[in-house]
Amino acid sequence: MPKDKFVVYGDSRSGNYYKIKLLCSQLGIAYEWHEVDILAGDTRTAEFLAMNANGKIPLLALPDGRYLAESNAILTYLADGSELAGSDRFSRAAVLQWMFFEQYSHEPNIATSRFIIQYLGNPPDRQAALEEKRLGGYKALDVMEQQLGDNTFMAGSEYSIADIALYAYTHVAHEGGFDLNGYPATRAWLDRVRAMPGHVPMESR
Amino acid sequence: MPKDKFVVYGDSRSGNYYKIKLLCSQLGIAYEWHEVDILAGDTRTAEFLAMNANGKIPLLALPDGRYLAESNAILTYLADGSELAGSDRFSRAAVLQWMFFEQYSHEPNIATSRFIIQYLGNPPDRQAALEEKRLGGYKALDVMEQQLGDNTFMAGSEYSIADIALYAYTHVAHEGGFDLNGYPATRAWLDRVRAMPGHVPMESR
Numbered sequence: 001m002p003k004d005k006f007v008v009y010g011d012s013r014s015g016n017y018y019k020i021k022l023l024c025s026q027l028g029i030a031y032e033w034h035e036v037d038i039l040a041g042d043t044r045t046a047e048f049l050a051m052n053a054n055g056k057i058p059l060l061a062l063p064d065g066r067y068l069a070e071s072n073a074i075l076t077y078l079a080d081g082s083e084l085a086g087s088d089r090f091s092r093a094a095v096l097q098w099m100f101f102e103q104y105s106h107e108p109n110i111a112t113s114r115f116i117i118q119y120l121g122n123p124p125d126r127q128a129a130l131e132e133k134r135l136g137g138y139k140a141l142d143v144m145e146q147q148l149g150d151n152t153f154m155a156g157s158e159y160s161i162a163d164i165a166l167y168a169y170t171h172v173a174h175e176g177g178f179d180l181n182g183y184p185a186t187r188a189w190l191d192r193v194r195a196m197p198g199h200v201p202m203e204s205r
Numbered sequence: 206m207p208k209d210k211f212v213v214y215g216d217s218r219s220g221n222y223y224k225i226k227l228l229c230s231q232l233g234i235a236y237e238w239h240e241v242d243i244l245a246g247d248t249r250t251a252e253f254l255a256m257n258a259n260g261k262i263p264l265l266a267l268p269d270g271r272y273l274a275e276s277n278a279i280l281t282y283l284a285d286g287s288e289l290a291g292s293d294r295f296s297r298a299a300v301l302q303w304m305f306f307e308q309y310s311h312e313p314n315i316a317t318s319r320f321i322i323q324y325l326g327n328p329p330d331r332q333a334a335l336e337e338k339r340l341g342g343y344k345a346l347d348v349m350e351q352q353l354g355d356n357t358f359m360a361g362s363e364y365s366i367a368d369i370a371l372y373a374y375t376h377v378a379h380e381g382g383f384d385l386n387g388y389p390a391t392r393a394w395l396d397r398v399r400a401m402p403g404h405v406p407m408e409s410r
Contacts, residue, residue: 053347062295066295068295068299068302069302070305072305073301076297076301077298080297081294089282089286090267090271090273090282092285093279094278096275096277097275097278100275100278100304100305101259103305103309104275104309105259107309
């Protein structure tokens with residue numbers, strides 16, 4: 001039956017879900033929450049795959065029954081038309097540049113290291129993969145540090161969904177074994193993001 | 206000195222550059238071309254890193270001197286306001302959903318397999334990585350096949366930059382060792398994309 005609000009399917013410990021939670025808090029968007037446990041196989045059921053053939057969370061169900069996948073695409077949908085998506089043609093694209101950077105260079109290294117350590121219990125057969133992700137993750141952090149040495153926020157002078165996307169796993173990078181001590185501009189940016197109106201932490205719901 | 210048109214830095218054999226070439230052909234956008242050879246270290250020079258701290262191509266230089274990185278963000282900039290970026294809020298986000306899918310689930314498997322085989326000469330020490338990418342790549346192709354069994358184009362009924370992004374490496378997937386024989390809906394979509402006005406092939410410039 002049709003819903004009167006958005007439904008979000010996700011894992012409450014996941015940074016990719018936290019992105020949506022944080023944006024919804026800042027834009028005042030209400031949604032219904034469905035916890036999904038990927039380790040229990042919840043994303044491989046026929047029911048879930050009918051909603052997202054790629055079997056991934058988070059997933060947004062619109063009130064009209066349509067679905068949107070990919071955390072950063074969900075952010076662009078929810079922020080569409082707001083200043084958080086960028087206020088002109090160049091800034092909209094710069095916001096997306098950093099969101100694609102997040103999904104290609106940052107998340108596969110930093111978020112998945114956290115997943116291996118915190119979710120999978122840091123098993124011996126993942127140590128080679130972790131080592132490779134350590135190198136890639138620090139390289140991504142180096143790029144952020146340089147950008148944040150020159151800019152207040154990731155895509156320039158304005159807070160945007162690029163900051164939300166990159167804050168999600170950067171602020172818990174230590175849970176994946178990353179040390180941010182050598183990244184002062186990034187740590188100052190984490191503080192600025194945390195101080196934005198409507199900010200909510202990852203853990204509590 | 207200020208340019209009167211866009212400058213694109215890239216590798217003419219790369220699908221990530223081909224995305225931009227194809228879109229510019231279809232939108233009638235002129236640009237100046239700079240060939241960049243990543244294997245020769247062209248993206249690690251101080252000059253290049255000053256343009257893109259992430260050291261990646263393709264890179265778009267705007268006439269006003271600003272830079273945009275990430276192939277799919279460049280597509281959104283060039284297509285901004287055109288129907289190729291999606292004609293309403295949902296379709297714009299659906300286009301981006303498939304572009305994030307491309308960068309997270311498709312390109313790291315299918316494009317990098319092609320890179321290992323065609324650029325690096327398929328060295329023995331990359332066989333384990335190739336095997337893992339084979340599994341991930343076929344999983345991505347399975348998701349596309351299901352989407353294209355139900356839809357004319359990746360994001361629905363309209364051709365978009367999501368099709369350009371996914372066509373780029375799917376149409377040369379065989380060069381990375383992928384066999385599309387079991388993917389009839391995907392092969393029919395490749396033909397539809399190839400038949401769009403202004404289409405240009407990857408090889409010739």
